Amino acid sequence: MQKNDHVFERDPRFRALLPFGIFVFFYAGLSIWANDFYKISMPIAFLVASAAGLIMDHKRPLQQKVEIYARGMGETNIMIMCLIFILAGSFAAVAKGMGAVDSAVLIARSLVPARLLLTGIFLVSCFISLAIGTSCGTIAALTPIAAGLIGPMKIDPALMVGAVVGGAMFGDNMSMISDTTIAATRTQQVAMRDKFIMNFRMILPAALVCIVIYLLSGTAGTDLPLKAVSWKDLLNVAPYLLILIAALCGMNVMALLFFGTVLAAALGCVTGSLTMWTALDIAGKGALGMSETLVVAILAGGLLSIVRHNGGIRFLMNVIESKITGRRGCEFGVCLLTAGVNLFTANNTVAIVITGPIAKDFAQKYGCDPRRIASILDTSSCVVQGLIPYGAQILIALGIARTAGVQLSSFGLIGALYYPMLLGLALLISILRPQK
Numbered sequence: 477m478q479k480n481d482h483v484f485e486r487d488p489r490f491r492a493l494l495p496f497g498i499f500v501f502f503y504a505g506l507s508i509w510a511n512d513f514y515k516i517s518m519p520i521a522f523l524v525a526s527a528a529g530l531i532m533d534h535k536r537p538l539q540q541k542v543e544i545y546a547r548g549m550g551e552t553n554i555m556i557m558c559l560i561f562i563l564a565g566s567f568a569a570v571a572k573g574m575g576a577v578d579s580a581v582l583i584a585r586s587l588v589p590a591r592l593l594l595t596g597i598f599l600v601s602c603f604i605s606l607a608i609g610t611s612c613g614t615i616a617a618l619t620p621i622a623a624g625l626i627g628p629m630k631i632d633p634a635l636m637v638g639a640v641v642g643g644a645m646f647g648d649n650m651s652m653i654s655d656t657t658i659a660a661t662r663t664q665q666v667a668m669r670d671k672f673i674m675n676f677r678m679i680l681p682a683a684l685v686c687i688v689i690y691l692l693s694g695t696a697g698t699d700l701p702l703k704a705v706s707w708k709d710l711l712n713v714a715p716y717l718l719i720l721i722a723a724l725c726g727m728n729v730m731a732l733l734f735f736g737t738v739l740a741a742a743l744g745c746v747t748g749s750l751t752m753w754t755a756l757d758i759a760g761k762g763a764l765g766m767s768e769t770l771v772v773a774i775l776a777g778g779l780l781s782i783v784r785h786n787g788g789i790r791f792l793m794n795v796i797e798s799k800i801t802g803r804r805g806c807e808f809g810v811c812l813l814t815a816g817v818n819l820f821t822a823n824n825t826v827a828i829v830i831t832g833p834i835a836k837d838f839a840q841k842y843g844c845d846p847r848r849i850a851s852i853l854d855t856s857s858c859v860v861q862g863l864i865p866y867g868a869q870i871l872i873a874l875g876i877a878r879t880a881g882v883q884l885s886s887f888g889l890i891g892a893l894y895y896p897m898l899l900g901l902a903l904l905i906s907i908l909r910p911q912k
Contacts, residue, residue: 488787489787489788492532494788496783499521499779502516502525519771519775523775526775529782545778547781551777557773558773558774560729560733563734564609565762567719570741572608573750573754574741575708575747576713578617580608580716594636594690597618597636597640598643598895601642603643604618605643605648606651610647610648611648611862615640615876623876623881632693633877633882634889635892639690641873642862642895645862645869648861649675650672650679652668652729653729656825657672659773660853663829674848675851677906712747712749715736719736722735722736737759741759772823773829779830780829780830796809796813806842806844809838810834810853811907813831813834814827814853815856815857818856819860819864823861827860831853863900
């Protein structure tokens with residue numbers, strides 16, 4: 477939002493939040509009514525809500541309101557975020573096309589003893605999601621292997637699939653190239669490395685307790701035959717290692733994604749997995765595969781801008797602010813606001829994009845560390861996303877498991893999602909404990 481837009485901002489009013497209610501009705505309400513949470517396209521729900529926002533404020537010409545909306549769509553942080561999404565899509569697609577995902581799964585599984593399978597699957601899922609930056613991609617890649625091990629190893633299906641989903645949410649929260657990390661750091665204007673450090677301090681106890689639980693729930697099992705790890709597999713994971721190392725060293729995320737994509741394509745050509753033409757084609761399709769995320773981010777920026785103009789954001793801030801008494805209140809308010817939006821949208825990235833600017837205003841007013849706020853935004857959204865039965869992560873895991881012949885209910889799986897539950901507890905403790 478441009479600075480001069482605040483000149484036209486109206487007095488705080490509750491009805492200015494009506495577009496958010498319309499969005500919830502179209503996206504969540506109609507989907508529940510249709511018994512299909514993905515029946516309604518999220519961009520369409522945003523468009524309908526945006527139309528409602530533009531109708532308000534009859535004293536101002538429509539053209540002027542459209543300009544305010546468009547400036548919100550084109551806000552600098554939104555555009556930078558979209559560029560990163562495009563590059564991340566290309567990198568993920570090229571890396572997968574050259575065999576990096578399969579090699580990462582094989583290498584990690586080869587290092588895990590059968591008697592520690594549950595713990596190993598959780599750690600493998602953590603590693604893969606941390607490397608590739610997508611929980612859905614991790615679940616899609618690892619669930620078929622986990623489902624195939626359930627019968628021979630005689631492990632509770634909910635525990636096995638829950639370990640995959642829990643590890644995937646670990647990476648969604650921690651990865652340098654995750655959509656949620658990008659959104660949280662951009663909206664708070666902090667370095668990814670700083671947010672990573674803040675997150676690590678918060679999630680480490682949750683991850684360790686989860687590992688102990690899986691160790692106690694383990695099985696003696698027997699080792700199953702695996703394909704030997706080859707030099708090609710080791711070469712295939714080089715792009716992921718580059719992304720992790722370069723990001724931790726502070727390299728610009730757009731630069732590291734670009735060079736990571738180039739490296740993955742080059743290695744794919746060297747190993748014979750790709751040709752130059754197929755690499756270019758896959759990179760393009762990967763970028764286009766992020767189109768809905770891009771559209772949603774842009775429309776969310778526009779909707780937030782017009783709601784702010786109509787006084788809705790100021791009203792919401794005043795209500796929350798009246799309950800805030802200091803740092804803890806500010807952090808707890810940001811946590812609840814993000815979790816609530818995520819609950820209705822079933823998309824943690826969208827939740828962060830919507831609540832991020834509000835959180836930034838609160839952080840500035842109450843002197844909260846923006847690195848902490850970025851971490852809270854990301855973590856609270858991942859907690860909710862990892863536990864809602866209509867979220868993409870759980871739906872993908874259940875669908876793949878059933879395809880593999882494993883019968884598992886959504887509520888049965890949620891009961892075994894130890895890591896998201898422990899992460900929520902760790903977040904609450906982090907907010908309540910005294911800060912140094």
